[in-house]
Amino acid sequence: MAILEVKNLVVNYGAIRALKGISFDVNEGEIISLIGSNGAGKTTTLHSISNLIKKQSGSVVFDGEDITNLQAAQIVHRGLIHVPEGRRIFANLSVKDNLEMGAYTRNDKEKIKQDMEHVFELFPRMKERLKQLAGTLSGGEQQMLAMGRGLMANPKLLLLDEPSMGLAPILVDEIFEIIKKINEDGTTILLVEQNAFKAMSIANRVYILETGSISSSGNSSDMIKDPAVKAAYLGG
Template identity: 75%
Template sequence: MLEVRDLCVSYGAIKALKGISFDVDKGEVISLIGSNGAGKTTTLHSVSNLIHKVSGTIKFEGEDITNLSPDKIVRRGLIQVPEGRRVFANMSVRENLEMGAYTRNDKDGIRSDMEWCFELFPRLKERINQLSGTLSGGEQQMLAMARALMSRPVLLLMDEPSMGLAPILVDEIFNIIKKISSSGTTILLVEQNAYKALSIANRAYILETGLFTKNGPASELINDNAVKSAYLGG
């Protein structure tokens, strides 16, 4: 579904990505794991063409989208849940969800998908008319995820969904990610909580200072001594 080849990105003299290549197959949950500054968010922004790439190619469902504008990438079903939630603070929960569906005109489908979002995130239904900026951090993360789902993503890019959340909310968010995956949505997950990310992923890539140092089935990496030592506290 997604093919990234020899991707290089620089910020001035700093080489953020140094020729990484990876694939995401339909129906998978793929995790990118690494410490702060490893290049995880840069990878997602490159896929969505939100930043300039020095070199490399990106194909989505067989189409070269390397230089496609971000809005056209969204219309092809490649949707990102950004780091830091970035909800529209002065708009209500309902209005944020409607913004997620701005590329669509199927009113019945939009209504149905909004109800599905409320099944996944019951608290959002309770706060449907509340300004998003007044929600808790966990509720804003739920809204950011629901807003992305309103676009009917083929591939969902998720950037640090557990950041800043209490442990009980982290568990809830990851349970919902599993439900989204079970519904048929392919997921590329960037996450610092390596244990949680590996526990739900099919495969994972370990990113260190712009290069992949390991990759493979998540069930193997979670038991890898080097990965345990560096990322799992073991």
């Protein structure tokens, strides 16, 4: 069953049409990867779902409710959580404060405590650095903190924007293993990622964005073998 349905989404930046009426869906329990080159409209897609930018037309239905015109803060309350590109952690707050900020919409204290422990299981380094200022963490640790903060909101759907950007290869592997684990624990994921091979390797289905349009889609196992996809995105 679709937890997210995006229909005919159009977004303009001035005279530039960034999204040209795209439609796709995400089923409960899936990892969906949205891949494409720089400027294809991947981040714009996530921003328009979260209502961080204005849509010209189209609709977004989340968990059976039309959220097209809801404010970003209302969307967070519904359980659709966006971990943005570039991490956007609170650099001057401690790791603990950042994680607690993730749970600001909640008041189920016992469950928040359990979720904090779950974040420490996924990201043991966060527990070690609990009192440290977030701005002093390494790039990989900041990415882990951003994802941990997102999980503290108890998401039904997690939007991840370029989680591996700027990370060393060994950390990229670690981040993707954790994304898989988050999904296995029951969180549906919509993943935007430059590293097409990694994104496809953990996804159920893939949508390819080219200059604001979805050019193809399918099961990741089929797409990863597609010669055109290989040539364009997998360097083969």
